[in-house]
Amino acid sequence: MMASDAKRKAAEALLHVLPLPGREAGWAREARAAARTRLLEAGAPFRRDEYWKYTDPAGLTAPLAVVDPTDARPDFENPFGEVHSRLARFVNGRYRADLSDDLDPVGLSVATLSETLSHDLGFARDLFGRLEAAGQEKVARPLAALNTACATEGLVLHVTGAVAEPLHLRYDQVGTGASLLHHLIRVESGASIMVLESGNVTNQVLEVDIADGASFQHVRIQQGKRAGSANHIFVRLGAEARFKTFTLTIDGEMTRNEVVLAFTGDDASGHIAGAVLGQGDSHIDNTVFVTHGSEGCESRQVFKNVLTGKAHGIFQGKIFVRQGAQKTDGYQISQAVLLGEGPQFSVKPELEIYADDVKCSHGSTTGRLDETAMFYLRSRGVPERQAEAMLVAAFADAAFEEIGDEGLADAMRAHAARWMAERSDGDG
Amino acid sequence: MLQIKNLHVKLEEEDKFILKGVDLTVEPGTVHAIMGPNGSGKSTLSYVLTGRDGYEVTQGSATLDGDDLLAMDPEDRAAHGLFLAFQYPVEIPGVGNMTFLRTAMNAQRKARGEPLISAPEFLKLVRAQAKALKIDAEMLKRPVNVGFSGGEKKRNEILQMAVLQPRMCILDETDSGLDVDAMKLVAEGVNALRDGKRAFVVITHYQRLLDHIVPDFVHVMSGGRIVESGGPELALKVEAEGYAHLQEPVA
Ligand SMILES: Nc1ncnc2c1ncn2[C@@H]1O[C@H](COP(=O)(O)OP(=O)(O)OP(=O)(O)O)[C@@H](O)[C@H]1O
Ligand SMILES: [Mg+2]
Numbered sequence: 026m027m028a029s030d031a032k033r034k035a036a037e038a039l040l041h042v043l044p045l046p047g048r049e050a051g052w053a054r055e056a057r058a059a060a061r062t063r064l065l066e067a068g069a070p071f072r073r074d075e076y077w078k079y080t081d082p083a084g085l086t087a088p089l090a091v092v093d094p095t096d097a098r099p100d101f102e103n104p105f106g107e108v109h110s111r112l113a114r115f116v117n118g119r120y121r122a123d124l125s126d127d128l129d130p131v132g133l134s135v136a137t138l139s140e141t142l143s144h145d146l147g148f149a150r151d152l153f154g155r156l157e158a159a160g161q162e163k164v165a166r167p168l169a170a171l172n173t174a175c176a177t178e179g180l181v182l183h184v185t186g187a188v189a190e191p192l193h194l195r196y197d198q199v200g201t202g203a204s205l206l207h208h209l210i211r212v213e214s215g216a217s218i219m220v221l222e223s224g225n226v227t228n229q230v231l232e233v234d235i236a237d238g239a240s241f242q243h244v245r246i247q248q249g250k251r252a253g254s255a256n257h258i259f260v261r262l263g264a265e266a267r268f269k270t271f272t273l274t275i276d277g278e279m280t281r282n283e284v285v286l287a288f289t290g291d292d293a294s295g296h297i298a299g300a301v302l303g304q305g306d307s308h309i310d311n312t313v314f315v316t317h318g319s320e321g322c323e324s325r326q327v328f329k330n331v332l333t334g335k336a337h338g339i340f341q342g343k344i345f346v347r348q349g350a351q352k353t354d355g356y357q358i359s360q361a362v363l364l365g366e367g368p369q370f371s372v373k374p375e376l377e378i379y380a381d382d383v384k385c386s387h388g389s390t391t392g393r394l395d396e397t398a399m400f401y402l403r404s405r406g407v408p409e410r411q412a413e414a415m416l417v418a419a420f421a422d423a424a425f426e427e428i429g430d431e432g433l434a435d436a437m438r439a440h441a442a443r444w445m446a447e448r449s450d451g452d453g
Numbered sequence: 454m455l456q457i458k459n460l461h462v463k464l465e466e467e468d469k470f471i472l473k474g475v476d477l478t479v480e481p482g483t484v485h486a487i488m489g490p491n492g493s494g495k496s497t498l499s500y501v502l503t504g505r506d507g508y509e510v511t512q513g514s515a516t517l518d519g520d521d522l523l524a525m526d527p528e529d530r531a532a533h534g535l536f537l538a539f540q541y542p543v544e545i546p547g548v549g550n551m552t553f554l555r556t557a558m559n560a561q562r563k564a565r566g567e568p569l570i571s572a573p574e575f576l577k578l579v580r581a582q583a584k585a586l587k588i589d590a591e592m593l594k595r596p597v598n599v600g601f602s603g604g605e606k607k608r609n610e611i612l613q614m615a616v617l618q619p620r621m622c623i624l625d626e627t628d629s630g631l632d633v634d635a636m637k638l639v640a641e642g643v644n645a646l647r648d649g650k651r652a653f654v655v656i657t658h659y660q661r662l663l664d665h666i667v668p669d670f671v672h673v674m675s676g677g678r679i680v681e682s683g684g685p686e687l688a689l690k691v692e693a694e695g696y697a698h699l700q701e702p703v704a
Contacts, residue, residue, distance in 0.1 A: 396506065401543035401597075404503045405557035405613065406531035406564070415556065419547025419596075 032068020036167060039069055042090055043175040043205065046142070053142035056154040060173035063158060067165035076164055079339040079371045080310040084279035085168060088227050088252040093117055093202025098124060101197055104223045104246045106436040110193035117197075118178055118204025118226070132186025132216060138179035138207055148211045148234075149181050156232040156259035160285035163345065164314065169257040169283075172230040176207035183211050184239070188218040196224030198251075203227040212239040214263075219243070219430075225251035225277070230259065237263035237290055244433050246440065247282075248275040257283045264290025264319070271428045272299040273437050274309050275444055276336075281310040288315075288322040288350070298327040298427035300437070302444045303336030303368070305452070310339040313357075317350040317380075324354070329424040330361035331417050331441075332368035333450045342387070343375040350380045357387035362394060362420050364413065365450050394420075414445040454652045455479040455502075455621050460513035462501050462677075471497045473677035474513070477654075479621070484653040486663055486688060489674035490696045495656045496540050498674070499623045503537045504530050517621060531557070532564035536619030538610035540626045540656075545597035550609070553597050554579065554616055561617065582615040586642055587635075603630035611642045622646070623654045628662040640665030660692035675699050 028036070046057060070082035095117050113135075114124040120137050128135040141149045154173040160166060180194070196204065204226045210233045212218060217240035225247055235241050247254065254277065260268055274280055286295045301309045315324045330338035340359035361370035374387040394416045402412035421441055428434040455477070462472035471494045479485050487495055501508050502515055504527035515522045517533055525533070545553070559569045570578070583590055586608050598606050607627050614622055624643070628636050643653065643666050655666060663671070663685065671687040672679045673696070680699060681687065 395545075397543050398545045400505050400527060401539070401545065402548075402553070402557070403527035404505075404531060404537055405553070405617065406528050406561035407553075407557050408528045408560055408564075409526065411556065411560060412528075415548050415553070416545070419545065422547055 028066060028068025032071060033065055035069035035071070036064050036067070039086060039089070039171055040064070040174065043171070046175065046177050049142045050145055052145065052150050053153065057174050059158065060154050060170045063161060064167050064170040064174060067161070067167045067170065070167050076341070078373070079337070080279070080281055080308065082168070084308070085228070085253040085255040085281055089203045089205070093200050094119060095199050095202070097199040099197045099199050101195060101224070104248065104436065104440065105193065105221055105433060106439065108191065108432045108436060110191040110221055112193050112195055113180060114195045114197070115178070115204070115206065117199055117202040118206060120178055120180065128192070130188055130190055132184060132188045133192070133218065134183045134185070136181045138181055138209070139177050141181045141209070146181065148183060149209050152209050152211060152232050152234050156234065156261055157230055157257070159261070159287065160257075160259045160314070166257060166283065166285070168228060168255045169230050169259070172205060172207055172228050172257070176205045176228075176230065178205065179207040179209070181209045182218070183213075184216045184218045185213045186216050188216075191219035191221050193221040193223065196222070196226050198225060205229075208232070210234065210241070212236060212241050214238050217241070221245070225249060225254050226256065227252075227254060229256045231257070233258060233260045233268070235260065235262050235266040235268055238265045239263065240267040241269070242429070243270040244428055244437070245270070245272040246275070246437065247272065247277060247280060248440070251277045251280070253279045255281050257285065260284070260286040260295065262286070262288050262290065262293040262295055262322070264292060266290065266293040268295040269427070269429060270297050271424070271437070272311075273302070273440060274299065275302045275440065276304055276307045277309065278306065279308045281312065283312045283314070285314045286316065286324070288317050288319045288324070291319045292321040293319070294323040296325045296427055298325075298424050299329075300421050300424040300441065301328070301330040301332070301338050302441060303330070303332045303338055304334040304448050304450070305336065306334070307336045309336070310341070312341040314343045315345065315355065317344070317346040317353040317355065319350060321352040322350070322354070324356065325427075326357040326359070327424050327427050328359040329421045330359070330370055331364070331421060332361060332370060333364035333448060335367040335452050337368070338370045339372075340389070341373040343377065344385050344387070346378040346380050346383050346385065348379040351382040353380060353383040353385065355383070355385035359389045360420070361391045362417060363391065364394070367452060410446070414442060417445055418442060454481045455515070455517055455654070457515045458513050460501070460515060461511045462497065462508050463511055465507050465509045471508075471677050472501065475677070475679055477672065477679060479652045479654060481652055482649045483669040484647070484655060484666060486668040486671045487654060487656045487674055488658065488671065488688065488691050493674045494677040495674050496625055499537050499625045499656065502623065503527055503535060528560065529564065531619070532561045534620030536614050536617060536622045538607075538614055538622070538624040538627050542598050542606040542610050544599045546599050548597050550593045550595060550597050551579065554613060558617060579612070579616055582612055585645070586612050586615070586638055588612055604632060604635050607631055608635060608639060611639050615642055615646065618646075620650065621652050623656070625656045626658065628657055628659060636662060637665060660688045663688045673699070
């Protein structure tokens, strides 16, 4: 469907805001041009689009206006606590080798996106913009196409063995600049890696290609001040491949996290989980689209939202099962606990199934903390806020358990506990 | 210790009075039993004393050692030494028994300005009490009351009481759902806590329990009021005659 004039004009305006990429190899220029075409054909996202019913895309596009390079060396506190990792740092959207660890562990080779796009790096050529384009088949994702068209920074990871130590991508922001990042990750057959991310990016795309029997794990924490943050993960899974992602989102004015996952080989599994902690005016949207295109694959979506003040949590989750994707096992649960009268949770679960031998289920609940349990705890002497924290921790735990790694799960639980202790239930 | 004067309580949501002038004085070291027909307001009294939402006190007072209970949050009442063994103990999925109890204990200690209990000290204390009540230590690793049988839940209430060492204990039908042996264990648990200072209000329908926990006073509650008080012999009379002799008060 062609975009309306207004949507197309708004898309052109977005392209004007961002600087043009410099000299690149022919294949990269072609990929950029194709992405621009995708963006212009779809048009910029508008609030009246069905996919943007609950989230105003203006909150995600307006902050793109300022790009602000800097040589600053900001400090940060590692949110993954005791967990050992190799660090790759970005400041205001630029990779900073001077602040990063040596990124050459056994089983992994790392290049920057800009290096890659000016050469001919075999797998990157087949990946850059490809998964993003495939992810637009059923629903337009213009902010991702915009990213492919314009992003010049990011990392290109080629995983050829079992990488022992997690790779931690750290994003810091000095001043008000926007950041645009695009990472490419190819995990070869039998290889595995754990990628951690912390901090905020204004607009980010990850394209993750997981070959047969390979495994990719991902844990991300979004915390601290951020105006708008639009994130897309596009994943393709080969046969018997494993994918696991978990995101903890804490506050922030506006965050939209999309995970677009496609099974293309049999007997693979993809788990997508998240925990949301929102207070004040924060707006946090998790949108997931899983396509089962092969047999015997298992997908799982587990999202827990804890909302107070006037926060708005959103979950849109779709399981799409193509004809022939028999023995599909698709599961989805999204739940919210509302503290007080101000917050709200909006959900849009969707199943679209064209195979007959499948098992798919979804569920959603929105509620308050159990008053009887609250009274029981308080009657034993546990103060109200602490009792709330205990019940919230119990509520959210199913999401943290999805992480699978106890050390990382505990680090994430600690952030949730601190948020519960320090949160304000007020409006501001 | 506990002094309840002319307590009138209605439901917050509707104009239904449940307690219609309860008077009760509990001295330190004494055991009071409260009996009375179903729906007479016994549990409501225990909830109002411990600060559950949903009730409105329209008249009267309740104090613990002179402190106004009704003005305190439930957790402050607990820190002041008040404890309720629930008629229906609450299941809390996802919250471990031990975590819960240690959090409660330390919160009370903190509120009273006492030093906190260390994890090993706490573990020792709970293990000893659990053993006395024949509660499987494995069970305590589970979430609060989840998957416990009716009798196990009641024993868990007494375990919490034994660990928290409150001064004023209210037991709401702790005997119902217990087998004969479990009832003896629970009674022993309660008797072990009788130290001449700690006081008990034991709500029960059966004389049986009072054979083991011998009360100093027995009260009969009916229609939201204490309508008869006496010594242990009153329980025997209730057991023999039921409540037929009571005049149902006109609301
Ligand atoms: N929240 C409530 N909403 C409606 N009615 C209530 C509520 N709480 C108590 N009641 C009513 O008040 C009356 C007293 O209830 P309560 O539970 O105190 O009785 P009880 O003496 O403990 O009875 P039992 O011996 O059966 O345990 C009952 O008629 C009950 O239905
Ligand atoms: Mg009762």
